Amino acid sequence: MALKYTAVAAMGMRTACIRHRKAVLRLLEHGAGNPFLNVRWTSSFTGDVNAVHPIVFERKFHAFTNCKNRASISGQVQAESQNIGVDWMENTENIQLISTxxxxxxYFANEVVVxxxxxxVCGIESEWTLQWGxxxxxxxxxxxxxxxxxxxYDGKIIWHADAAGRVSRLELDEGEVRxxxxxxxxxxxxxxxxxxxxDIQQERAGLSAVLHSPEKELIFSVKLKNKQVVAHVIVDKDTCLPMRMSFQKFCFRDRWKFSNWKTLLSDRDCRYPIFSSRASSSVGQENFKIxxxxxxxxxGLETKLPIGYxxxxxxxxxxxxxxxxxxDNSCPSSVQMRYAKSGHYMVRPIVDGKEAGYFILDTGTGCLAxxxxxxxxxxxxGFGEVYATSISGSGVMRTQFFRGKSxxxxxxxxxxxxxxxxxxxxxxxxxxxxxGFxxxxxxxxxxxxxxxxxSIYNPAEYSSxxxxxxxxxxxxxxxxxxxxxxxxxKVNGKEVILMVDTGAAGACLMFPSNLVEGFDDPEVDAPTVYRGRRMMVSQADYGxxxxxxxxGHVFSDVVGLVPNKSAQKMGMSSYCAGIFCTEMLEHFTIIFDYAGRRIAFLDQRRKKSK
Structure with missing residues (x-):
């Protein structure tokens, strides 16, 4: 189950970044950087969740050139493993064997299987229902x-409804994985x-060692056409039944196991895995029993699920x-924000009827925390368990939920x-x-x-x-x-997707190290960034x-932060090239309309006199 609780914000101290910026800017004089993501987008937006997606996705990056000994490297990022697939005929025959x-x-077109x-789930025993057509x-x-x-999924829209009944269309990796x-x-x-x-391809070599697959198993790579996420399905050669499934979901593995296949319908020879389990660094362990x-x-002739979008x-x-x-429209729409030395913007809510301490305004967190x-x-x-991921490179932490009154x-x-x-x-x-969310x-x-x-407004009244x-x-x-x-x-003229993270302090833009090359010079020490009150040290580069x-708002010579390799992809979508951070916020009034899936940026920079 893909819980949407991605936390916690990068706690980079703004003051620490200022401490190193003078030295960093001298290094930058040796050359300008050119990171970019080469993506061609469809030209129209129809409102369909799949309407705006990359048709061609090639990760090509030039490094930020931070010092004289670092060459700017450009190249195609290769796939994790190169495999030789089987021929089309054998692939088709094996898919048919699995189907049989x-x-x-x-099954028939007008049937729904329940x-x-x-x-x-979340460490809590639950009633579970899955129906499909x-x-x-x-x-x-x-x-x-x-x-x-x-x-x-109704054939057009992939959606999720959370504990509050809030409905969201699932996009990017999230929709593809689901x-x-x-x-x-x-x-x-x-x-x-x-x-x-x-697109289904049987893999003949290469992936076996990666997925610990013995000779009696077949491996299939499965992906949606013209999309990014790949599922690896491991099938038993003797029974032709799936045994395992694995995703490289953004920066974390997501693995499933299926066992104890049985025919549970008396009138047809259809098989179901009585037990299945999911192990993921983002949700922990989930177990299912049919x-x-x-x-x-x-x-009629077609399936109609009782519950659609x-x-x-x-x-x-x-x-x-x-x-x-x-x-409550009778309350003032605006509250004061406090700007912290760390570079965060904070407010003071009332929690359970009492004034709490400060809460960071953090669009990078998918919940309240x-x-x-x-x-x-x-x-x-307190109840259940949940796993939170951090863009700061600290990995995954196991935690729990708390239920408040208000x-x-x-x-x-x-x-x-x-x-x-x-x-x-x-x-x-x-x-x-x-x-957060x-x-x-x-x-x-x-x-x-x-x-x-x-300022917080009713969406129905915002146009006025x-x-x-x-x-x-x-x-x-x-x-x-x-x-x-x-x-x-657009980064240096190339169109990219960026995460908007109002809790990522200490930078204007941030790019994951595995999407930017050229920081491997052992003779040059990267600047040190201090994070938080306890001075947790992390290595980072600036470009x-x-x-x-x-x-439509253009900026020149924007400083970008590249965390060390421990951060890897920082929990981002595989379609995402980087992060729009707090130091860019000061130039705008940003208007978020989550329900309408839209955002606006009002430029607050001083207009130059002519």
């Missing part, structure tokens, strides 16, 4: 006393219909504990808010938590560093507010990946982006 072993020919069982559509639900999560994993788990991937949408299988026949911002939840979001100490002081209920900031009030536990107070004094999802949010204000303020807005398409906003930008453009 699963009994896929016994699996019911038990699952261990022969057109590839599906709906999956986990439900327990604390949480309800849903995923679905679609591929469900199609493989249900067997749809080997049907004739699925071949219209998938208890009952039903086949529902629908009138909701088409609304929220859907009902029957649990009394589920988070509820309210907007709170310090354990503060949660215990407020008597919050969370209030300006006109926004959340009843029964869910927090993820973080220990951010070890890095920043007087900070009790993070304001939950603050932004149901509202239009204006963040104005220049005026030190955060724009007229009153006489804004000239140019809305940009916004992607959400792991509940974190992403936008199109100069000659020209940067976002939403």
């Amino acid at each position: 072993a699963l009994g896929m020919e016994h 699996l019911r069982g038990k699952a261990m 022969m057109n590839g559509s599906f709906h999956e639900m986990f439900k327990n006393e604390e949480l309800t999560f849903e995923w679905g 679609l591929l994993s469900t199609w493989i788990r249900t067997g749809f991937w080997v049907t004739e219909e699925a071949q219209k949408h998938l 208890v009952k299988v039903l086949v529902e026949v629908h009138e 909701p088409g609304s911002v929220t859907i009902p939840r029957d649990s009394q504990l589920h988070p509820q979001i309210l907007l 709170i310090n354990r100490k503060k949660a215990m002081q407020l008597g919050m209920h 969370f209030e900031i300006g006109p926004l009030k959340i009843i029964n808010p869910m927090f993820m536990e973080v220990n951010i107070d070890k890095l920043l004094k007087d900070v009790d938590g993070l304001c 939950d603050l932004f999802h149901g509202s239009v949010v204006e963040m104005s560093p220049k005026h030190r204000t955060l 507010i724009v007229k009153t303020k006489k804004y000239q807005l140019q809305w940009q398409r916004m992607f959400l990946f792991d509940n974190v906003p992403h936008v199109l930008a 100069n982006v000659g020209k940067f453009e976002i939403a």
Whole structure:
């Protein structure tokens, strides 16, 4: 289960960056950098989740040139492993053998298969239902006393509904992983219909050692046509049944196992794995057990799932504990932001009726988060388990949820808010938590560093507010990946996707080290960046982006940070080239409209007199 709780923000200290900048700028004089991502995009935006996607995706980068001994390297990034596939005929025959072993020919176009069982999700035993049709559509639900999560696909839109019933379209890697994993788990991937949408290749050599596959197993690489994410499916040669499935999901592995295949329907020879498990560094361990299988026949010739894309911002939840979001128009829309020495922007919410410490405004966090100490002081209920990833390179941390009574900031009030536990107070004094996705999802949010204000508006009323303020807005398409906003930008003239992370302090732009080459000169020491109050030391390089453009606003000589190799891809989407960080915020008033999947940048730079 792909929980959308990506945390925690990079805690780079702005003061430390200033300390090293003078020396870094002298190094930059030896040459300008040229990182870029070579992507051709479709020209139109139709509103479809798949309408804006790379047609050609080639990672080609020039290094930032930080010192005289570092050459600017350009080259094609090679695949992780080079494999020689089998011929087309053998590949097709083996796919057919798998389809026959699963009994896929016994299903009909107007049927819906329903699996019911038990699952261990977020460390909590849950009721589990998965239903799918022969057109590839599906709906999956986990439900327990604390949480309800849903995923679905109606043939056009891949979507998710969280514990609060908030509906999101799944995009980029997130949508591809959900679609591929469900199609493989249900067997749809080997049907004739699925071949219209998938590229499936049997691997003859190369991957066996990587995936620890013995000779009695076949390996298939499965991906959506013209898309990025690849699933590796390991099939038993004797039974022709899937045994394992593996994703390289952004920077983390995601592995599935299937066992104890049985025929559970008396009238047809279809096989199902009674037990399946998922092990992921982003969600931990999940276990599934099929208890009952039903086949529902629908009138007509095509499958119609009982639950399709909701088409609304929220859907009902029957649990009394589920988070509820309210907007009180009688309250002032704006609250003051504080600018911290660390480079973060913070607000002071009221939590469970009491004024809390500061919470960092962090679009890079896919939820609300709170310090354990503060949660215990407020008597919050802790439950479950969740795994958080960090863009700072510190990897994955195991943590839990806390359930509060209320969370209030300006006109926004959340009843029964869910927090993820973080220990951010070890890095920043007087900070009790993070304001992430939950603050932004149901509202239009204006963040104005220049005026030190955060404004929260009802989306239905925002168009009239724009007229009153006489804004000239140019809305940009916004992607959400792991509940974190992403936008199109240009780096040295090349169009890329960047994460917008208002919690990533200490830099203007940030690029992962494995997408930028040329920092391997052993004779030159990289500058040291100090992170947080305890002076956690990390190595990083600085480079100069000659020209940067976002939403039509152009900047010259923008400083980019490249963390050391321990950060790798920093938990980013494989479509993402880098991060738009807090030092760029001061140039804009940024307007977030999560529900409308759009974002606007109002330029606050002083106009040069003619």
